[in-house]
Amino acid sequence: MEEDKQVLLIFIQADSGVDGASLLDGGSVKRGMFGAMKDAAMSNIIRRAQFAIPPLSLMILSSRNVQGVSQSICDLRFDKLPLHRHWDLAGISVQTGAVKPAFDLARFLRTKGIKVLLGGPYVTVFPERCREHGDALVIGEADDIWETVQRDLLAGQLKPEYRVETFPDLGIDRPVSKSALDISSYFTTNVVQTTRGCPYNCDFCNVHVMNGHRLRHRSIGSVLKEVESFLKEDKRIFFFLDDTVNADELYAEKLFTELIPFNISWVGQATTSLGEKPKLLEAFSRSGCGALLIGIESLADQSNHAHQKFHNPASRQAACIGNIREAGICVYGSFIYGLDGDTLDMPAMLEEFIEETGIDVPGINLLRPIPGTVVFDRLAAEGRLLRNPDDHDAFRFSWAQEMLYSPKIIPLERFIPSYTAMTKRVFTVSNALKRAMKAPRLGSAVLMFNLLYVHMYGIARKDLGRQLDGLA
Numbered sequence: 001m002e003e004d005k006q007v008l009l010i011f012i013q014a015d016s017g018v019d020g021a022s023l024l025d026g027g028s029v030k031r032g033m034f035g036a037m038k039d040a041a042m043s044n045i046i047r048r049a050q051f052a053i054p055p056l057s058l059m060i061l062s063s064r065n066v067q068g069v070s071q072s073i074c075d076l077r078f079d080k081l082p083l084h085r086h087w088d089l090a091g092i093s094v095q096t097g098a099v100k101p102a103f104d105l106a107r108f109l110r111t112k113g114i115k116v117l118l119g120g121p122y123v124t125v126f127p128e129r130c131r132e133h134g135d136a137l138v139i140g141e142a143d144d145i146w147e148t149v150q151r152d153l154l155a156g157q158l159k160p161e162y163r164v165e166t167f168p169d170l171g172i173d174r175p176v177s178k179s180a181l182d183i184s185s186y187f188t189t190n191v192v193q194t195t196r197g198c199p200y201n202c203d204f205c206n207v208h209v210m211n212g213h214r215l216r217h218r219s220i221g222s223v224l225k226e227v228e229s230f231l232k233e234d235k236r237i238f239f240f241l242d243d244t245v246n247a248d249e250l251y252a253e254k255l256f257t258e259l260i261p262f263n264i265s266w267v268g269q270a271t272t273s274l275g276e277k278p279k280l281l282e283a284f285s286r287s288g289c290g291a292l293l294i295g296i297e298s299l300a301d302q303s304n305h306a307h308q309k310f311h312n313p314a315s316r317q318a319a320c321i322g323n324i325r326e327a328g329i330c331v332y333g334s335f336i337y338g339l340d341g342d343t344l345d346m347p348a349m350l351e352e353f354i355e356e357t358g359i360d361v362p363g364i365n366l367l368r369p370i371p372g373t374v375v376f377d378r379l380a381a382e383g384r385l386l387r388n389p390d391d392h393d394a395f396r397f398s399w400a401q402e403m404l405y406s407p408k409i410i411p412l413e414r415f416i417p418s419y420t421a422m423t424k425r426v427f428t429v430s431n432a433l434k435r436a437m438k439a440p441r442l443g444s445a446v447l448m449f450n451l452l453y454v455h456m457y458g459i460a461r462k463d464l465g466r467q468l469d470g471l472a
């Protein structure tokens with residue numbers, strides 16, 4: 001009898017970013033033995049614990065079964081490449097900030113005689129740059145076309161390119177299975193996406209480029225079924241991976257009201273406007289919402305507007321955050337310092353805002369121009385990128401560790417010290433303890449995140465310090 005075709009789906013470990021803050025120079029900066037050991041241990045913990053949720057993309061693909069094909073997932077954050085086995089095809093998920101490790105891996109696998117197929121956000125946005133690195137490309141959301149790919153593989157007729165012409169209809173039931181995952185590797189494996197697409201246009205983001213502007217929902221029945229089936233294998237917390245879980249308020253209210261009897265706890269991402277919708281907030285809280293990441297970005301309208309973000313007016317931010325926290329939901333406030341429109345007054349404003357609103361976990365990011373976003377092209381056209389715009393690897397993921405562009409108003413050599421001085425004051429052990437004690441829920445998780453950030457922003461300051469020295 002003929003053996004099944006073996007497909008290996010690979011998620012890449014990024015060198016830095018949330019996958020594990022380590023110095024960008026790979027540690028060649030001199031540190032004491034204790035410092036080096038502490039950094040290595042913390043990087044390891046971050047890699048293994050902090051954001052260790054499985055890649056939903058690969059769970060979706062491995063759930064599309066075609067008879068005669070067996071699929072396995074290799075998550076390089078935990079797993080070694082299983083090269084002792086035979087593989088007919090390796091599918092790599094390529095994220096925009098981890099292009100080099102993905103292409104290096106593709107080259108290596110091809111030297112071993114394994115066919116490589118590339119898919120994911122970077123391939124969708126820059127297919128031409130990927131073509132030479134794979135035997136085949138999948139451009140776009142692969143939910144349905146993946147079965148065609150598998151059938152072609154079976155027939156020995158893999159095509160060089162599969163292009164998804166129209167966004168998949170998420171209303172069709174496509175059950176997601178965890179059978180290709182090692183459940184014990186992760187913090188939780190309960191990752192669910194209810195909706196794709198984003199009606200907004202923030203110029204630093206490319207979700208609307210990859211997934212379109214129209215919100216596409218799954219049916220509420222199908223989400224409920226998935227939650228029920230996921231709970232049978234893993235009772236831990238749920239992550240709703242939607243970019244804005246309150247984007248369609250009617251849908252969200254119905255969904256989370258129906259989720260109340262499931263007695264789960266969950267986290268997600270939302271906009272500040274949730275704080276002005278008491279019924280929706282109640283549904284979130286009663287269905288077990290423990291924390292929400294809220295993209296506040298700037299406290300100044302002129303800065304948010306300069307980046308096409310209009311749905312978060314500064315005058316309403318504090319009250320909205322107060323209401324969300326009062327409903328018993330922790331707020332991870334995500335800010336960006338260095339937006340066009342920001343001045344040197346912003347750090348003091350941010351610190352005061354974080355203090356006054358009691359934000360449980362602050363994240364103060366540097367703007368990262370990601371290739372394929374509108375801001376990237378604009379900064380390139382204005383001559384403000386500090387690296388060659390053609391070298392996408394220079395724009396790899398990192399954790400607030402380097403400036404990749406010149407801010408519009410603040411000179412770079414004043415911007416960097418103003419940022420590092422702020423993170424030094426905001427991310428301290430005593431602030432971490434204070435925030436954990438005041439958190440409406442999940443106090444120990446709030447403590448863990450804040451402590452990790454004490455470490456990660458410390459690493460970022462070392463890298464930025466080196467960049468600043470280089471400017472002098």
Ligand code: B12
Nearest residue numbers: 014017018056057091093095096119120121138141142397
């Ligand atoms: C959950 C999440 C995370 C999680 C898990 C990572 C992950 N990629 O699964 C964590 C917290 C670890 C994370 C980390 C980061 N993330 Co993130 N993350 C997300 C989020 C919110 C959901 C991802 C998801 O599951 N989507 C649902 C799945 C179904 O969609 P998908 O991944 O695009 O997959 C579809 C297609 O792309 C394609 N596909 C994907 N892979 C493959 C592989 C093959 C072989 C094939 C055929 C097809 C295919 O088919 C899939 C099904 O349709 C997205 C936003 C978004 N809307 O996607 C951001 C997003 C992916 N993250 C982003 C960023 C910037 C980061 C970080 C760099 C943050 C940082 N500064 O450190 C790190 C990078 C770490 C890494 N190694 O990738 C950006 C990526 C930009 C880009 N163009 O690449 C996004 C798009 C958010 C944004 N606003 O721009 N992230």
Ligand code: SF4
Nearest residue numbers: 198200202205207243
């Ligand atoms: S940052 Fe969030 S709200 Fe803005 S376009 Fe991206 S997904 Fe939409």
